[in-house]
Amino acid sequence: xxxxxxxxxxxxxxxxxxxxxxxxxxxxxxxxxxxxxxxxxxxxxxxxxxxxxxxxxxxxxxxxxxxxxxxxxxxxxxxxxxxxxxxxxxxxxxxxxxxxxxxxxxxxxxxxxxxxxxxxxxxxxxxxxxxxxxxxxxxxxxxxxxxxxxxxxxxxxxxxxxxxxxxxxxxxxxxxxxxxxxxxxxxxxxxxxxxxxxxxxxxxxxxxxxxxxxxxxxxxxxxxxxxxxxxxxxxxxxxxxxxxxxxxxxxxxxxxxxxxxxxxxxxxxxxxxxxxxxxxxxxxxxxxxxxxxxxxxxxxxxxxxxxxxxxxxxxxxxxxxxxxxxxxxxxxxxxxxxxxxxxxxxxxxxxxxxxxxxxxxxxxxxxxxxxxxxxxxxxxxxxxxxxxxxxxxxxxxxxxxxxxxxxxxxxxxxxxxxxxxxxxxxxxxx
Amino acid sequence: xxxxxxxxxxxxxxxxxxxxxxxxxxxxxxxxxxxxxxxxxxxxxxxxxxxxxxxxxxxxxxxxxxxxxxxxxxxxxxxxxxxxxxxxxxxxxxxxxxxxxxxxxxxxxxxxxxxxxxxxxxxxxxxxxxxxxxxxxxxxxxxxxxxxxxxxxxxxxxxxxxxxxxxxxxxxxxxxxxxxxxxxxxxxxxxxx
Numbered sequence: 001x002x003x004x005x006x007x008x009x010x011x012x013x014x015x016x017x018x019x020x021x022x023x024x025x026x027x028x029x030x031x032x033x034x035x036x037x038x039x040x041x042x043x044x045x046x047x048x049x050x051x052x053x054x055x056x057x058x059x060x061x062x063x064x065x066x067x068x069x070x071x072x073x074x075x076x077x078x079x080x081x082x083x084x085x086x087x088x089x090x091x092x093x094x095x096x097x098x099x100x101x102x103x104x105x106x107x108x109x110x111x112x113x114x115x116x117x118x119x120x121x122x123x124x125x126x127x128x129x130x131x132x133x134x135x136x137x138x139x140x141x142x143x144x145x146x147x148x149x150x151x152x153x154x155x156x157x158x159x160x161x162x163x164x165x166x167x168x169x170x171x172x173x174x175x176x177x178x179x180x181x182x183x184x185x186x187x188x189x190x191x192x193x194x195x196x197x198x199x200x201x202x203x204x205x206x207x208x209x210x211x212x213x214x215x216x217x218x219x220x221x222x223x224x225x226x227x228x229x230x231x232x233x234x235x236x237x238x239x240x241x242x243x244x245x246x247x248x249x250x251x252x253x254x255x256x257x258x259x260x261x262x263x264x265x266x267x268x269x270x271x272x273x274x275x276x277x278x279x280x281x282x283x284x285x286x287x288x289x290x291x292x293x294x295x296x297x298x299x300x301x302x303x304x305x306x307x308x309x310x311x312x313x314x315x316x317x318x319x320x321x322x323x324x325x326x327x328x329x330x331x332x333x334x335x336x337x338x339x340x341x342x343x344x345x346x347x348x349x350x351x352x353x354x355x356x357x358x359x360x361x362x363x364x365x366x367x368x369x370x371x372x373x374x375x376x377x378x379x380x381x382x383x384x385x386x387x388x389x390x391x392x393x394x395x396x397x398x399x400x401x402x403x404x405x406x407x408x409x410x411x412x413x414x415x416x417x418x419x420x421x422x423x424x425x426x427x428x429x430x
Numbered sequence: 431x432x433x434x435x436x437x438x439x440x441x442x443x444x445x446x447x448x449x450x451x452x453x454x455x456x457x458x459x460x461x462x463x464x465x466x467x468x469x470x471x472x473x474x475x476x477x478x479x480x481x482x483x484x485x486x487x488x489x490x491x492x493x494x495x496x497x498x499x500x501x502x503x504x505x506x507x508x509x510x511x512x513x514x515x516x517x518x519x520x521x522x523x524x525x526x527x528x529x530x531x532x533x534x535x536x537x538x539x540x541x542x543x544x545x546x547x548x549x550x551x552x553x554x555x556x557x558x559x560x561x562x563x564x565x566x567x568x569x570x571x572x573x574x575x576x577x578x579x580x581x582x583x584x585x586x587x588x589x590x591x592x593x594x595x596x597x598x599x600x601x602x603x604x605x606x607x608x609x610x611x612x613x614x615x616x617x618x619x620x621x622x623x
Contacts, residue, residue: 071562071563072561072562072563072564072565075563075564077572077573079548079573080572080573080577080579081579084579115456116456118456244483244484244509245483245535245536245537246536246537247484247485247486247535247536247537258509260484260509265509265512266512266514361455361456362455362458362460362503362516363455363456363458364458364486364487364505364514364516366486373486375486375487375505377487377489377503377505379491379503387491388489388491388492390487390489390503392486392487392505396540396544397537397540397541399540400536400537400539400540404536429563430563
């Protein structure tokens with residue numbers, strides 16, 4: 001049988017072949033070991049990009065030498081849209097920013113407009129407590145998905161199934177609270193669409209008792225899992241200074257050891273009355289970011305329990321506490337009044353057609369969302385629509401650090417780093 | 431712990447008439463930098479001497495029909511002292527250029543790319559000023575007030591649409607090209623057309 005000689009195009013392989021053949025010393029060829037760099041296009045449709053993120057990666061062998069993220073595939077022009085509608089009409093668009101935590105977006109947006117109008121401190125206590133419960137339920141929901149998807153991306157599929165079971169229960173709670181599972185649109189300027197339904201507070205309590213068991217299960221599967229630890233520890237290390245310089249917020253910043261949380265630094269709603277801890281990492285690697293999220297969920301459970309205990313009016317609102325501000329020019333009046341009273345009819349007409357009248361001025365309000373600080377900068381020239389509304393999307397800012405973090409890592413680490421960043425492209429691209 | 435007003439006062443002491451304000455509204459302090467060319471210098475001082483180590487946000491405003499047309503807004507925050515300060519600067523339409531602050535805070539890199547992409551304000555000295563949300567080669571700046579909400583037909587259809595969609599021409603499929611986005615939109619088309 002005749003043997004066939006195969007000519008390798010790669011210079012290194014040629015050198016080895018020459019050495020094996022016992023020929024002359026491969027010297028010259030070995031000096032020329034540096035092959036061409038490979039440019040690899042990852043995304044925009046890739047399972048670990050959780051949406052449509054594209055990264056153009058330059059590889060030397062398996063090592064990344066350069067990474068250029070390309071965002072904008074989900075750009076819908078939310079900021080332009082906001083300039084062309086009234087403040088309340090924009091609430092449904094906030095559902096679609098970080099669509100894993102729509103309740104938290106609703107609350108952040110409503111608070112921004114309310115600060116512009118100067119009524120953010122006049123919200124009834126029941127409204128504030130309910131909003132905190134919403135924010136923290138959203139945080140648990142978003143972190144459960146973030147952790148599940150993170151673990152799944154690096155090979156631990158079971159965790160994903162565990163966390164999704166619990167998310168389903170949160171969706172059910174959202175549905176009974178707002179009427180929608182995903183597109184909640186729960187807040188209105190000056191309050192909410194409705195109070196929580198009978199039995200809802202008790203259902204939340206039952207859910208909390210169940211979800212803490214699930215946290216333990218997920219932790220058992222991951223925290224000391226050799227494969228998981230190997231793939232996350234010392235991967236994607238971000239130093240404290242670098243994290244601040246790149247404007248990271250949320251668990252990604254705290255994973256690097258900075259104890260900055262908007263709920264503590266600039267408390268809004270009733271967070272200053274609540275007792276909770278801010279977990280921080282020590283190394284700033286993917287593993288620390290995972291640990292921070294895990295602990296944040298436990299703290300969220302703690303916060304919700306306190307809120308349920310103190311909920312003004314009691315769980316069924318026997319005290320008939322209001323959930324909206326008393327100003328008839330801000331929130332829609334009750335329907336029976338609209339049909340019988342002239343003043344309420346006019347208010348209803350004005351709010352629906354002209355929007356809530358905001359004074360001229362500008363505010364920036366940042367809220368601690370699951371992904372980081374979601375900020376709304378509103379520039380108003382008076383009237384019912386913003387002149388300019390800028391959304392500071394935490395996912396957008398957090399992704400800006402990728403070109404600095406990815407180089408030097410192996411290709412397989414990209415998945416681990418992206419998973420630990422826990423971003424949502426709907427929010428990044430707006 | 432200093433307050434935002436005190437820090438704004440310190441900024442004014444250092445730069446004098448360059449800084450106007452501070453204005454306070456809803457507990458937030460805003461100062462205006464008169465000369466946009468010196469914004470990077472002011473920002474560098476705010477970071478180095480006043481402890482504003484976190485640039486939260488950078489936004490741009492189109493004051494259409496007024497002069498100067500552009501306003502660039504910087505939201506500064508300090509992790510150490512927890513104060514918030516807003517810097518604003520105005521740029522005329524003819525100039526449309528502001529020095530970059532990406533050398534002060536690295537996060538400004540993407541923020542400035544977005545402001546350039548949406549408004550067309552050029553950040554001089556920026557290391558990589560490309561479009562970020564719209565695609566490379568897109569001819570307009572969509573967040574300007576004179577850009578219509580419905581969008582404009584692009585002169586580069588090849589960039590946005592590469593090949594015919596499988597059901598192209600059907601009643602539920604957006605048409606590529608077309609006069610404007612209303613003509614592309616399937617909901618306004620009747621199947622008989």
